[in-house]
Amino acid sequence: MEFDAVLIGPRRAREEARRWWPGRTINDELDACVAECPGKIALTAVCIGDGQATRFTYAQMARMADRIAVGLARLGVGRADVVSIQLPNCWQFTLLYLACSRIGAVLNPLMPIFRERELSFMLNHGGSKVMIVPQRFRGFDYEAMLRALQPELPALRHLVVVGATNEGAPAPYSFEALLGGPRWEESSDAEAILTRHRPGPDDVTQLLYTSGTTGEPKGVMHTANTLFSNILPYARAMRLGREDTVLMASPMAHQTGFMYGLMMPIALRASAVLQDVWQPEAALALIAQERATFTMASTAFLGDLADAAGKTGTRVPTLRTFLCAGAPIPGALVERAREALGAKIVSAWGMTELGAVTLTRLDDDDERAFTTDGAPLPGVEAKVADESGRTLAANVAGRLFVRACSAFGGYLKRAHLNATDAEGWFDTGDLATLDERGYIRICGRSKDVIIRGGENIPVVEIESLLYRHPAIAQVAIVAYADARLGERACAVVVPKPGEAVDLPSLVDFLKAGKVAVQYLPERLLLLEAMPSTPAGKVQKFRLREMLRELDTRRP
Template sequence: MAGTNRLLTLLTDAQVRAFTEAGHWRDQTVYALAREHARREPRRVAVRERLRSTTYGELVDAGDRLAAALDQRGLRPGDRVATWLPSRVETAVVLLACSRGGYVACPSLHRDHTVAEVAELLTQMRAAGLVVQAGYGADADRSDIGEAVAGMEHLRFSLQLEPPAAGGVVPDLPPAGTAPLSEDPNTVVYLAFTSGTTGRPKGVMHSDNTLLSPARALAADWSLDAASCLYSLSPLSHNLGFGALITALAAGAELVVHDLPRGASLADRLRETGVTFAFGVPTHAIDLLAEVRAEGAAHLPKLRGFRISGAPVPPVVAQGLLDVGVVPQSGYGMTEAGSHHYTLPGDDPAMIVGSSGRPCRGYEVRIFAADDPDQELPRGEVGQIGGRGASLMLGYFDDQAATESSFNRAGWFLTGDLGWMDEAGYLRITGRKKDVIIRGGHNIFPVKIENLALRHRDVAKAAAVPVPDGRLGEKVCLVVQARSGKSLDPQEVLSHLDRAGLSRYDMPEYFVQVESLPLLPSGKIPKRRLVEWIDEGRLVPRPVRFTRGSISRTR
């Protein structure tokens, strides 16, 4: 173990040498990379919002000024600087300031967090700096973050921004002056908290190099460069959106953030900004396809790639993008290891539609037995996915026990995801280990049911969740959102699942149609919340029983 930034991490000198000699890591921080872009083309747009565009020159200048302000307030290398912001350029400013000064940026405070939850996270990370937007958050109408943090002795810098408007970037900051310059790309620069669905959120620590390694690989594999225009449908507070920002910086490209008002056309925004590559989760792709199809013969002339991550890509969604001329990058990644797995533009369409691709340069994946993390499985067998490489986190913040328990004895990080690899190394995700529904000892994988349900012409979104059963332990409940104006007959949906190839042993035994499925800021469907709603009686599953040729509802 090595202590860097006064934070206990997994990093060793041997790893630094190995990854550097292999070319996966470089002697360059995120700040130094952005500064290089600014010197070459200071007027090139770095981040575009609906009302503002910020050039690389302006971005680096703002990062310099914020770094100076943090230094003047007594922050020291290793101190944490949190942001509670919608997707706006100041998230990038804070990142550059932290990379320059040796501080740690924590942008993973989300829109649906309450003031109390944010205050708890600030206390957990012992934040020394905070940048927020006025009136932002789940309970901004009745709670004030300023009041909540007033007594935090560890908080030495606080900046409140107004909602974005045409104008400069953080104009209230003083001139840059002579702030200290950190040039070590192997210290902690990024702290991201996991969703915390199983307890206290865990803080994932990354260095400049662990962030940039997969971003550089992705940019090279998909020919992203300074002429590219990237668009993130995921918020910058989420790891996928933040990864889009890092990829844009790695390529010297423009990043367009998703800040459209409700009801505005995403397809129009992609066209008018000339977006060439997008980042999002399956829900985002589903919504974009629905809009494009509603337009009839509409097309997206410049959009040539769409990274879909955060959840397994339903094959019908991947095929839908191909049908409108967009090559999906079916990907697999996580906060702990970045966007390390994806398909390539030249892959066979069957692989793009049916797999999550292969690992990027600098990363390896193996499959281990779900009940024995030290037993590696052969190709073709389903087990727990393990990984290691240049994009892997440096550990969990202030949680050595969680860090050590996440690895097997051979040093492979255990993801908690289940999948299998074919002989060519392409990965197929079958679900989360913790999401598997166990009915009378039979393992049922929700993602398979969801993918088949989405093939139904009137199903817009779907989630398969467990319902407790006194005899069998659990049964499957299918929760669906219909396409606009449609009403779904559960009997017909089950018949569709049967025709699509779902085993009768995996067939849902409960059904719920909702007007709208809830979404996390990342765009994922929060299945745990659906289970809670069922437990609380807010959702009332309707019992159904499938028999081939006829489907009856049980009473």
């Protein structure tokens, strides 16, 4: 794959001169861990379904990474080739990234919620050479889905299935038979394979798709420098070190899980605990058992964990900090979580393209966690401007621009969408205020995206599908408030004359289009006409006001 990470070169000298880019890769960090603490438990991966926990010391993790790396090379994977994985939080996820980094391949994590529609675009766009999936996860047959998709994926050479068996033994195409089982690291050519194509800190190491307003996902390209330049100041701000244990239940196919659950513990010589399925009671048990000190997740996770702790009376004295991002945190939840968990609640805001941008500080009053989204991390600048680009005064809402050492290298094959000016300012697509203390507050989005429990819903894509519904004349997808998930999606529909529309039929229509379940609208509002501008553009703010008024009237 030819990666057009055009945003890296122009700022290399600046970032290196300011020492924001550390010039190290995950290979350097893992090798240092093996040298400094080979016997320390690096990774504990827990399968909630059967309670099985798999543990690796740093020495064991490095050896397994080498084994998988040589196995990938045997499958034809080389420098700058894309390896896609659609896995839950499991040890294979972590080890596959480390293995790809050994041979200069690029990992492309894909959310387990994605189905045929999303995957066919992403795997073709990224030119994925190998795809790795579980045979089944949460009752869904991933192998069958990918087998059906394979004829449409000309670049895909191998489908590798974790846990696939044939008459009780690992199937020939299984992860166990191809990558995890054979002692590839002991073969005569292993050293050459593991050393000749190691990537540099400015080579693309991660390809992560994010939903936008164009109707197609965008492939975000990151390097070791862009990722670590965020991870290291983030860890310092949270006062994390080698004695910490990080619990990660947020999906590692999101930047949250990838950067702070996979990469950060290795950079700190700390320990990571992975939870594959979110169950708050199980999370409490893991925190207590593994003595976790830090975790990061969306607001919905925080509410679930606080409720579970309150109901069960479980105490987790080792947990110092819960960093919450993805949706605003209600003040009542901060108070409830502080009482139930005893941890400091930190508010944060970030993007796939940037990592965490702002955090509240550990010494801040609790109030700032629910009245602001934090202040920029070191190496990050933020400004709020009007439509003409003029910087606005404090506490005046406008478009949020960010210039960060952690900014991505660009969108794969979509450089025209990079939204970054010659001075390095990235248009986030969000509306915000910036107060006198330098704290931001996200107050809206110019991008037409709904964030449901930390998961972006691609509004334009869902609307485009619904316009194909035979009974729909006009449709708009808008957000409505939800106490647990922050936002949910409502379909506002103008039916064609004489046609009837109901929510189950809309959902069935979208499911037939292989849309991810989390993207489905959960509410329907029928109108005779859409509120529009004189030019005919739908006024979505009016629709959101209608929903708020309807909710206010409810008993």
